[in-house]
Every structure is written in structure tokens, then in C-alpha cells.
Amino acid sequence: MSKKPLVSIIIPVFNVEKYVSQCVKSIQNQTYINLEIILINDGSTDCSEDICKEYAQDDKRIVLLNQKNGGQSKARNKGLDFCHGEYILFVDADDYISKFLVEDTISFAIRENLDIVEYGHKNVNTNTKAEFVGGRSSNYEKLTHDEALIRVLDYKALMVPWNRLYKRYLFDDLRFPIGVIHEDEAILPYLIDKSKTYGLINNDYYAYVFRKGSTMNRDFDSKKLVIFKIMSDRRYYFNKKYNFKYDSIMLYHQYYRISKTLSMIQNKKLINNYKTEKKKLFKKIISSKKLDYRHKLKAMAYYYFPKVTFRA
Template sequence: MKMNDSVVVSVVVPIYNTASYVKKCIQSIMDQTYEKIEVILIDDGSMDGSDMICRSFLKKDKRIKYIRQENSGVVRARMTGIDQASGEYLLFIDSDDWIDSDMIEHLVGNIEEADMVTAGVHYEVQAGVVVEYMDKYPEGIYDLQNIDGVLQTMIFDMETKELQRLTPWIWNKLYRTDIVKDIYKELDTGMKFAEDTVFLYKYCLRCQSIRISHKCFYHYRYRSESAFHGTNPNMLSDINMAYLSLIQDFNKHSSGKIMVKQLQYWISVMVLMALNEQMGFDDVIHIPEFILDTDGLKGKKIVLYGAGKMGRDFQLQLSKMGYQIVLWVDSHWTEGQDVKAPQNILDIEYDIILVAVSKYEYAKDIIIKLQNMGIGRDRIVWKCPVRV
């Protein structure tokens, strides 16, 4: 295939030991209906054969650039790709994910005069469980007249108490390359936590306008072995690095007072997550993140659906307060544990099913599955979570 006369979009793909997935990722980019792209593959010292897969694509399509470097972490890998980018716009894709064939065409067609355009995500919450996830703002353009409404609520909405209304990921958005290059000069290459979120918030502060699109093109793959889902004994210091990287930018902004409050709330939630899930602490050392609303639960036989963060919080609170849990279920249960398969609901007597998941997208999927099992909607309860 011939190189396009003019590259419009540079696609940066950092790669590290994802040989099982990277072929599907690269192929999804090469199959795009929009052809004026360059694809910059940054192999961050893979040792599993990912390099051979990348080189095979390099031979087939001249739009591909391949760079192999010593393992230096995802921030430096992306930085290498950004330095090589020649397109007016820039898109990031993780090497274990993939995109629909019309994603880039849609993003380019919608960015117009905006500095950033977003899209929705097919998000794999757990293996085999996929939900559609998009920004919690109406579709459209947010410019100088109303962009502050996004900036002042994108991390935490003080009024609705909703966390991260703007999807906090780097890879479901199209950016202007010149702004990206300026921001990456400031990032600490040693950052190991929320590096994409830090970049995104810094980028948003420089935007004159943002376009929100809800159509889902990006497919995020859940991997239990990924760095995000593993144990990190240095998590608290990594969170502090993210905080220090953002606080000065927020203080300088015209909405600085509100921005700093948002940031501090987000950091507090991340610290709870670190202590409860990612530092390897014993399960008995658990600080509840979600407060249980017990209205309507007294005297009821309760099926608790969900064994994630919110489910574990609710199980502890219900047990300590003497409420009757007749069954605890989750779609990803393990034989021999207290949590059982949802199908067991059909074999017991109960009054209500309390769905204990933090996001409406997840709850909606569970409610549909329960209704498909023949369970009436009036026996299913989900309430918008209240965080500590």
C-alpha cells in the first residue's frame, strides 16, 4: 500500500508483551475506512514475540513505523511515539485493545474546530462482561461559552456527587498533536499510576473547545495480569506523584478553587482503592468506600448481587447491622466461596435483589439479565451510590 500524500492522524500504540493481542489491535487500525493515517508502534522491550508480529505488519503497509526501545514504561513509550508523530491529530490505542473500522473517520469528521473529540467505549468490566461507557454530558460542542461546565465537573461533580463524568482514559479521544507534544514535555516518565488520566486533565485545561460523542468504537479488554489490576506496594507514592503533577496546573486555572476540590476528592477515592485492593493488604483491613442506604431493607430477605468494591462494602455493612442476606451472587463467582452463581436466585425465597455495583451502566446490564431470568423489575433494587 502506498503512503498517503498527507498524514492527518498519527496513531501511537505502546506495546509491551502483548503478543496474544497485538495482531488484532494493529489489524483493526489498518482496516480503518479513513486512510490518511500513520501508525507508530513503540515496542517497549517486549520479550514474548510481539516484535515479530509488528515487523510482519511493517513489511505489508508503509503507513506503519516501528520503533523498538529498552523497557522504559508506558509514559516514555508514548513519548517516543509522539516525537515521531507528523499528523495534525493524534490518537492513542493500547496494544491489547482494538477499534471499530470507522472510529477514526468518525472522530476526524467531528473534531471540526474543537481541540478534542471523545467517543464511547465497549468496556470489559470482567472477563466476558462488556458494557457501553460514555461521557456523562450531552453530545455536542462545549466551547468558551460552556466549557467551564465540563471542567468544573469532569473529575467530580459537587452537586450530583458523581465521580469522573468525563471518561478518564487517554485512548477514546482524538487530540491536536501540537498540544499533546507540549504536555508530554512536562510529564514525569517515572509515573506509574493514572498517567493517562493526568495527561487528559492537563490537556483539557488547555482546550478552547471539546466535542462530546457517545458512539462506541473502542474495545477495552480486561486483563487480570495487567499492571492496573495487579498488586502495587508503592501505590500511595504513585498516587501522590499524580496529585503533585496536577495541583499546580489546577491552581493556575480560572476555576482553580473548584478544580482543586475535584482533584482532592478523586485522590481520596484512589487512596481508598489502593488500601483496599492494590497494595496487597489483608482483607480484614478494609475501609468502606460506599455507604449503604438501608431504606426499605428492614425485615427483608436480601439477595446481594455484586462482589466488587461496592458489593464487599455492602456485605460488610449489612452483616454488621443484622440484615438478612439469604444469598450473595456475582456473575464471576468461584466454587467454594461465599459468592454463588446468579442462577441460584431461582432456588431460594427472597424479597428483594440489591444490586451492588457503582455505575449505572453495570447495573443496567445486570437488571436486564435478571429480568431475562424471569425476575420482576419490582423486586430489583439499585440506588445511585453514596461514597464515604
């Protein structure tokens, strides 16, 4: 590779003293070395900050930024405001990555002039270790803008920031919303829509560590209901921009979320409200000429047999 652009890796850190060393070491061990490693200490009350300070002192590529506890979105935004890389990666401080992640994704991005490169991940727990396949993957795909957008709107790809490499310009006018759950879903479709070129490597490079108490693994609470506003806003934006081209698939997933939420909540007023909304959406789905029969059959199962469909 004749040109080696700087890649900024943004890592929010909050009370992960048991895991942050493994994360940072996996990034230091990358075969691609032109890195800017940004650790954002989000007001940790354990020894996370001290651990990060030691790494920053020993490795000039590492920068430690501190802020009062404001949440993961605020920490990521601070990293975005500070970073200097042409490309950006996000890693959560309790996860870790394959040593080939940056080299493989940046090589593909440069070779094909890609704005985003998506890659696979492994789910592990705190007692297991992910084994990554050595060497470079040969399983590369280029997607059209339409294919990439459908992939995320149809939830065929995870709505998370940490399984993609991004061109920095995509974040020029976009930031993670602060103070809400599902913040990833409030930004990712718009990043993909803004991108001009999108690639996919069908290989696992990221270890997502399932840890009780982490953001993605919390039990249901009422704050998660903000997802319905996020999904409604998304439908409005894309319907206005693309003349309802993607409405059926967005409608289906909004219906699915409401159906699943009804199986989890106890509040009678909320149940009645969402039952009414569920019925409206179900009628639209069944009458849709753009939605395939598989989605309609699933919608019928959610409607008529919710206890069976969503049982634990």
C-alpha cells in the first residue's frame, strides 16, 4: 500500500477496569500501525482512568480525553470532535478486535474507494476468548447504495457503529444523539444514506463481549420506548427523500418492535396505546403490495400468536 492514511479509533471508557487492557492491547497489536487511538474516559469511578493513563504514556499513538459522565454518545462525539484520521473506527472498551481488522478494512476501502466497510463479529462472554482466522479474507463484496440502505433498514446488518470502518467526512454534520437509548439506530441509517460507496467483508474481526450490565444487555425499561420515535422519524425522512420506496420494510420493523414491546410491558395505558397502533400497522402490512409473503406471514404470527412468538 503506497499511501497509509491515518485511522482514528474511538473508544469510550466507563468503569471497565477489568476489560480495557485487553481492548487497548488488541488495538496496539494491529498489523496496520498508522493509528490515532482515542480513549475517552467518561467519568469512570474505578481504576479505568489510571489504566488508560499508563497506556497513553507508553504509546504516542494513544490520546486520553476526560469528561464528566455523560454517556457513550457524548464520549463518542468528543472523540469525533478531536480526531484527525481520514478514516474512523469505533471500539467499545469491554470488547476487542482481530489484529488484521484495520489493515484488511483500510486496504479494501482504498482499493475500491469505499466510504464504509462493514465486517463481521463474534459473540463471546467474559469467560471465553474469540479465535480469529489469521490472514486476510478473500470474501469481499461491493454493495450498491440501494443494497446497503436496504441491508440496514431491513435489519440484515447490526445497527451498531462498531462493525464498520467509516470515511471521516460522513460525520461532518452528524453526531450521536445524547441521553437516549438506541442512539446507534438514530444515526446509522443516515450515515449509510450519506455514503456513496459501501463494501462488506464476510469475515469476523470484532469480539463483542456479552457482559451483564453493559448497555446492549440491559433488561427492558421505559426509556427504551424512545425507539418508536426514532423509527417514526426515520420513516418520515426516508419516505420524503425516496417517495416511500422503503416504507414497507420500515413499516414491518416498526410493527415488529411494537409487537415485541407488548409482550414485555405491564403498564395498562401503554398496552392499550400500542395495541391500537399495532392494529393500524398490521392492516397496512397485510394490504402492502411491496412486502413479500414471508414478512406478511411473520406479521400474522406476531398478531395472532404473540405469546408463542415472543415467549422467553
